[in-house]
Amino acid sequence: MEGVARMSWARPSPLPPAREGKPPREPRTHTTYRGGRCRRPNQCPLRAPPNKRPADWLLRPSAALPWQPGNRTRRPSIQASGSQSRGPSPAPPASDTMSVRTLPLLFLNLGGEMLYILDQRLRAQNIPGDKARKVLNDIISTMFNRKFMEELFKPQELYSKKALRTIYDRLAHASIMRLNQASMDKVYGGLPAGEFQLIRQTLLIFFQDLHIRVSIFLKDKVQNSNGRFVLPVSGPVPWGTEVPGLIRMFNDKGKEVKKVEFKHGGHYVTAPKEGSFELYGDRVLKLGTNMYSMNRPVETHMSGASKSLASRTQESIAPNPLAKEELNFLARLMGGMEIKKPSGPEPGFRLNLFTTDEEEEQAALTRPEELSYEVINIQATQDQQRNEELARIMGEFEVTDQPRQSASKGDDLLAMMDEL
Amino acid sequence: MFRRERSLPLRGSAAALCNNLSVLQVPARNLTHFGVVHGPSAQLLSAAPEGVPLAQRKLHAKEGAGVSPPLITQVHWCVLPFRVLLVLTSHRGIQMYESDGSVMVYWHALDSGDASPVQAVFARGIASSGRFICVGTWSGRVLVFDIPAKGPNIVLSEELAGHQTSVTDIATEPAQGQDCVADMVTADDSGLLCVWRSGPEFKLMTQIPGFGVPCPSVQLWHGTVAAGYGDGQVRLYEASTGTLHVQISAHARAICALDLAPEVGKLLSAAEDTFVHIWKLSRSPESGHTEVEHCHGECVPDTQVCGARFCDPSGSSFAVTGYDLAEILRFSSV
Numbered sequence A: 001m002e003g004v005a006r007m008s009w010a011r012p013s014p015l016p017p018a019r020e021g022k023p024p025r026e027p028r029t030h031t032t033y034r035g036g037r038c039r040r041p042n043q044c045p046l047r048a049p050p051n052k053r054p055a056d057w058l059l060r061p062s063a064a065l066p067w068q069p070g071n072r073t074r075r076p077s078i079q080a081s082g083s084q085s086r087g088p089s090p091a092p093p094a095s096d097t098m099s100v101r102t103l104p105l106l107f108l109n110l111g112g113e114m115l116y117i118l119d120q121r122l123r124a125q126n127i128p129g130d131k132a133r134k135v136l137n138d139i140i141s142t143m144f145n146r147k148f149m150e151e152l153f154k155p156q157e158l159y160s161k162k163a164l165r166t167i168y169d170r171l172a173h174a175s176i177m178r179l180n181q182a183s184m185d186k187v188y189g190g191l192p193a194g195e196f197q198l199i200r201q202t203l204l205i206f207f208q209d210l211h212i213r214v215s216i217f218l219k220d221k222v223q224n225s226n227g228r229f230v231l232p233v234s235g236p237v238p239w240g241t242e243v244p245g246l247i248r249m250f251n252d253k254g255k256e257v258k259k260v261e262f263k264h265g266g267h268y269v270t271a272p273k274e275g276s277f278e279l280y281g282d283r284v285l286k287l288g289t290n291m292y293s294m295n296r297p298v299e300t301h302m303s304g305a306s307k308s309l310a311s312r313t314q315e316s317i318a319p320n321p322l323a324k325e326e327l328n329f330l331a332r333l334m335g336g337m338e339i340k341k342p343s344g345p346e347p348g349f350r351l352n353l354f355t356t357d358e359e360e361e362q363a364a365l366t367r368p369e370e371l372s373y374e375v376i377n378i379q380a381t382q383d384q385q386r387n388e389e390l391a392r393i394m395g396e397f398e399v400t401d402q403p404r405q406s407a408s409k410g411d412d413l414l415a416m417m418d419e420l
Numbered sequence B: 001m002f003r004r005e006r007s008l009p010l011r012g013s014a015a016a017l018c019n020n021l022s023v024l025q026v027p028a029r030n031l032t033h034f035g036v037v038h039g040p041s042a043q044l045l046s047a048a049p050e051g052v053p054l055a056q057r058k059l060h061a062k063e064g065a066g067v068s069p070p071l072i073t074q075v076h077w078c079v080l081p082f083r084v085l086l087v088l089t090s091h092r093g094i095q096m097y098e099s100d101g102s103v104m105v106y107w108h109a110l111d112s113g114d115a116s117p118v119q120a121v122f123a124r125g126i127a128s129s130g131r132f133i134c135v136g137t138w139s140g141r142v143l144v145f146d147i148p149a150k151g152p153n154i155v156l157s158e159e160l161a162g163h164q165t166s167v168t169d170i171a172t173e174p175a176q177g178q179d180c181v182a183d184m185v186t187a188d189d190s191g192l193l194c195v196w197r198s199g200p201e202f203k204l205m206t207q208i209p210g211f212g213v214p215c216p217s218v219q220l221w222h223g224t225v226a227a228g229y230g231d232g233q234v235r236l237y238e239a240s241t242g243t244l245h246v247q248i249s250a251h252a253r254a255i256c257a258l259d260l261a262p263e264v265g266k267l268l269s270a271a272e273d274t275f276v277h278i279w280k281l282s283r284s285p286e287s288g289h290t291e292v293e294h295c296h297g298e299c300v301p302d303t304q305v306c307g308a309r310f311c312d313p314s315g316s317s318f319a320v321t322g323y324d325l326a327e328i329l330r331f332s333s334v
Helices: A054-059 A102-124 A129-143 A146-152 A161-171 A193-207 A215-219 A319-334 A357-366 A384-395 A412-419
Strands: A234-236 A246-250 A256-261 A267-269 B002-004 B022-026 B031-037 B041-048 B052-060 B072-079 B084-090 B093-098 B104-109 B123-129 B132-137 B142-146 B155-160 B167-172 B184-188 B193-197 B203-208 B217-221 B224-228 B233-238 B244-249 B255-261 B266-271 B275-283 B290-299 B305-310 B317-322 B327-333
Touching: A102 A129, A102 A146, A102 A161, A102 A193, A129 A161, A246 B290, A256 B290, B022 B072, B022 B305, B031 B072, B041 B072, B072 B123, B084 B123, B084 B132, B104 B142, B123 B184, B132 B167, B132 B184, B184 B217, B193 B224, B217 B255, B224 B255, B224 B266, B233 B255, B233 B290, B244 B290, B266 B305, B275 B305, B275 B317
Parallel strands: A234 A267, B123 B167, B167 B217, B255 B305
Antiparallel strands: A246 A256, A246 B244, B002 B327, B022 B031, B031 B041, B041 B052, B072 B084, B084 B093, B093 B104, B123 B132, B132 B142, B142 B155, B167 B184, B184 B193, B193 B203, B217 B224, B224 B233, B233 B244, B255 B266, B266 B275, B275 B290, B305 B317, B317 B327
């Protein structure tokens, strides 16, 4: 993905000129997700233009921004809600793309996938739990901001890929809004099947000719190395579809007179049940679920007991002492270091192969009796000859103490997203 | 048994539309023409036997008032008694070309008059019946164009009302004798089928109701309507009465294309489940009932098939297109 935001760092723009009779306007700053203020208020492409509400600046590329996404970006034709009268809006020109109901589906689905990825990256980089939650909460709040939802659900043409990317970039730097929930039923509830087919065809046009290979898709074998997605010919058929393989013939009265089976080539089975359309319920399908949490059962209702333990992040302690201790232990194992009698309490560390301590305790409790084992102690530090050999090997290792410093505040999230 | 032949490369991938392949056989010149919709453009390709590609041409929909170029919904060759025309339907209207796509002979802009702003306006569903070309529209209306033997003096002669939802496909067959009742069938997004008798004025003969499941593709053979549905079913009806004769649980996903080899009564069905099936239609001599036998199934791995056509009237070869695939796959029997 192109780093569009990076272009702005090289082109500082001046402060807005003072208007007649008024003092020069203070540049607006915004708070980055790390809790500080953005240090490039004049140049930051994600600065909200003054006096504009979130729905406006999210959807409409504003002239106040120092950069534009590019000439080919489509300008949405719908006015922001604040500047429009409350009467019936003038009819936009007849749509040349197939369905005008596609944008909400595309935006919310891609937004949801972005949240899964952000969540995974935040945890992988050991961002403190409260900060991570604040980032995700800010983004979700803005996505579901009521005014934004109202604009999103208005029938309109599909945005170009560039315009959509701009919106997600801005979303990543959003500030906290009131959390609201859109009602999908009002728009999609009463649609006939033909309309859904049209929406589907419009979405497929959006994704046509993109052959980007995604590593997690390749790993999970849902995408081939040539970029094409795997279409399995086994498994349950959709709800309402019959398993292929039967030919039924009727007479003029409608009575079945002959039944013949044929080999259809797949290994399909009947759908077990219909997925729930309620706010919380068993969807049956895996579509829309988090690929990063594959090992855990996915439930859409939140009860205290079933909250995934993996969602809690460890409080990060200063890495240096721990890393040092691990290396010391390794050195002792290899016999390259004398064991000093510790003056205070044993400084060693405990190795936990689970994500959290609670998980380890849980696993210990649920471990079946027959799989219990005896502990055998192995002394790995006695052999002098091996010690020398190992000490030599260990001397060849380099130890870097310097953790990776982030370039600047406000840059990280975009950098993360660009790396994806 | 069928084996895979050499594919024909396309300059643009195929769009995920239904009936997204048209084939015109020109036996006199030993050529076969193929037409595939990419999105805002359609590709025409001609090939010699053995699949040697010869010429390619790209056609565009006429520019619209919106920001993006209008999308094409279907491209189809119409064989008329004295000429062959290539018809292209889009979100703007209907364009008709000479069969090689070189010259546009007629343009009809769609009237979006009483469409609500949320409704997509487009033409879709193309078939020829005698000297007429019939084209379906988003509103359910079927436009009937009177085509002269040559020249551009094409006239819109009739607008047929029978459907309440967008037309998906139209099928016709030559009138089967003097007492032929029906020779055209139209289908729509609700699964409703309308059976018509052609003439200077088209007459609605029967309506076969749907079940809310779209019918994206339909064929007509010897008074039998073959319809493919969004739930993977293929159903055969008696055209004159609308009686259901055969119901096939043919596919695990929505059917996107049906085609007929009229000489032998073979039916080709293709769906998004990556499968293409060939069926043999026959009429039982004792009971007179329509019977169906499964002949062959072909899996096109990891491909959401969007178009399929027989390449010769005896049904011994067929071609397939898939969503986002930049080639036409060909199969022929051994």
